Amino acid sequence: MDWLSPLFTSLLVVALYLSPLFLLTGIAIYTKRLLSKNRTSPLGADLLRPAGYSLQKTIDDLQSDLMGVFIAIPMMSSSVPLIFLAQEKLSDKQLGWGTWLFAVCTVVAVVGYQIYKSVGIVKRLAILRLGLACEMAVGQELEQIIRPENHPYRIFHDLQFDGFNVDHLVVSPNGVFVIETKGRSKQVVDGKKQARVRLENDTLHFPGHFEKKPLEQVRMNVRTVKRWLADATGFDVPVAGVLVLPGWYVERKQRAMDPYVLSAKELPTQLPRLSAGALELGQVKAVSYQVEQRVRNVDRERV
Incomplete structure (x- = not known):
């Protein structure tokens, strides 16, 4: 069938595979907007920066990056073989070993890079968390000064x-x-x-x-x-x-x-x-x- 071209099949499989993630993202965005609609903070001024504020923001960003890696690894390791399997089943055409070798190499390269990236993030998080704990400790000691x-x-x-x-x-x-x-x-x-x-x-x-x-x-x-x-x-x-x-x-x-x-x-x-x-x-x-x-x-x- 013409409409079951390899490109169309790949796009269809990816869309079906990612549809739950897109649905969850859409629900989260809609809920956030619904909760913030016609609402504002009761505070009348911006807040002072607390001890370790910059480090905490960096840690939050790195944790988001790490979560992205954890999502990317299983998605990449399963989506690429799934796409090729779907092409075989829907188009009733056997793919050659060269195609599968390309798929395996692609998965290994992408997953290997994500693992390397996650190790670097984990190491940096450990250093930043130590620095954050120490800055918070110093801030608490400073607050105890008699004034x-x-x-x-x-x-x-x-x-x-x-x-x-x-x-x-x-x-x-x-x-x-x-x-x-x-x-x-x-x-x-x-x-x-x-x-x-x-x-x-x-x-x-x-x-x-x-x-x-x-x-x-x-x-x-x-x-x-x-x-x-x-x-x-x-x-x-x-x-x-x-x-x-x-x-x-x-x-x-x-x-x-x-x-x-x-x-x-x-x-x-x-x-x-x-x-x-x-x-x-x-x-x-x-x-x-x-x-x-x-x-x-x-x-x-x-x-």
Whole structure:
């Protein structure tokens, strides 16, 4: 039959195979529109960015990509053979071994790529989830700082700049503190966690490796924030950097001031003792206002 051409048969099989997925997608879109019809958020302003907001968005995107891979693998591994089988049955024509070899190679190549992609996503998700947990832990520790009226503190999270973000920013009469969180896994040796990091010669010495880039990153962030605040407020704002290593005991073999290096547990007691420079109450409010305008961009309708 002419209408049962190989192309038409393939399209017909694909349409029948994917019709439940299309139906489910259509129902979901219709339900979403129905629920949002004539409704709006009761909030009158956008929300402040919470701790780890950028990381959470990246994790959500990667999880969606991973779900797409999980859907693509069984669909590809079954749809291609199904198309060729349908062509044989409907057109009553036996396909050659070359056609089947092509089908098998296509399935193996596509599925192999999807497996390779999924492994990369899973590895990245593990790293991002560690970073998110650490940023949330630091944010919770910051919230515990005692803030009397004559010594006010304002705490902001996930301050966005071109190409990077500041994890946390504290505005206080002691100056502005740019806080960078670094989550590092602990090694386990003979059943014991290695939880000590040594700061020496401007280097972080972890068990088994050392790092300098986190210290350099905090200094770069401090310079960027200082320039931006000077332009935004019209006066010179004292800014200092703090590198926080959640879960680690920091052994200092040098005087840590540029940046300060703390564990998360030290923040509530040590941060009020640090000083970047003096700010009057009016200056604290002016700086806080400028920072708030920058971070108040979480769409209340999308939360």
